[in-house]
């Protein structure tokens with residue numbers, strides 16, 4: 001059956017594949033026929049993800065991408081890729097008066113420096129095929145909507161989008177595409193770790209016209225569109241997924 005969204009025959013690297021959105025992207029990509037390479041630090045959780053993938057030539061490579069040496073080792077171990085999804089990320093609610101150089105470094109290393117350096121080394125080592133698609137999991141938070149104590153996270157995601165657009169222009173000649181998916185709140189474990197009461201959550205949900213948070217697989221479906229040949233003419237753009245949050 002003709003399916004322009006198919007990922008059959010494509011090899012895709014997914015960072016942050018040991019949990020949440022990255023895990024869902026890995027699972028749904030395998031459902032669409034991709035061979036998936038999972039990366040993250042937690043080997044047990046990478047193995048859990050691996051066990052959830054549909055049959056294919058999948059593997060995991062553990063890596064701490066906050067460290068450039070680890071990124072270089074990871075890139076050296078990779079085959080040629082048709083796609084790369086940067087989903088690894090950390091949250092970091094910090095009021096301005098509590099910001100320190102260490103806190104800035106901590107969040108920037110994972111959310112910003114890692115995807116930039118991983119992209120650089122993938123290109124340098126010619127690991128991205130002609131026609132490859134690179135997807136960054138950015139955010140609606142800080143990009144379309146500002147909230148208190150979220151300056152550091154906002155800086156990383158705005159920076160990531162700026163990098164994405166520049167990379168799209170710079171690598172267009174090699175037919176390599178770069179895009180972002182920018183979700184508002186998605187129900188993942190990371191969300192459970194944010195200290196909010198049920199009442200606060202209810203009030204927050206009221207701001208969403210569709211009256212619910214997003215699901216990890218809904219981020220995966222947008223990512224699959226960007227990884228697939230269905231989006232072959234799409235580069236340098238952001239897909240906002242927010243249940244209508246930013247309409248008003």
Ligand SMILES: NC(=O)c1ccc[n+]([C@@H]2O[C@H](COP(=O)([O-])OP(=O)(O)OC[C@H]3O[C@@H](n4cnc5c(N)ncnc54)[C@H](OP(=O)(O)O)[C@@H]3O)[C@@H](O)[C@H]2O)c1
Nearest residue numbers: 016018019020021040041042064065088089185186188190
């Ligand atoms: N959940 C949301 O509401 C939401 C909304 C918008 C955007 N996002 C973005 O979506 C992405 C995924 O979020 P999530 O909710 O799925 O979070 P999550 O469940 O906490 O997953 C984060 C992933 O990042 C990996 N990671 C963190 N530090 C790493 C490091 N130093 N080296 C390698 N891997 C590292 C973790 O793997 P290990 O622990 O195995 O290293 C984990 O797989 C993030 O970029 C986040 O900013 C999330």
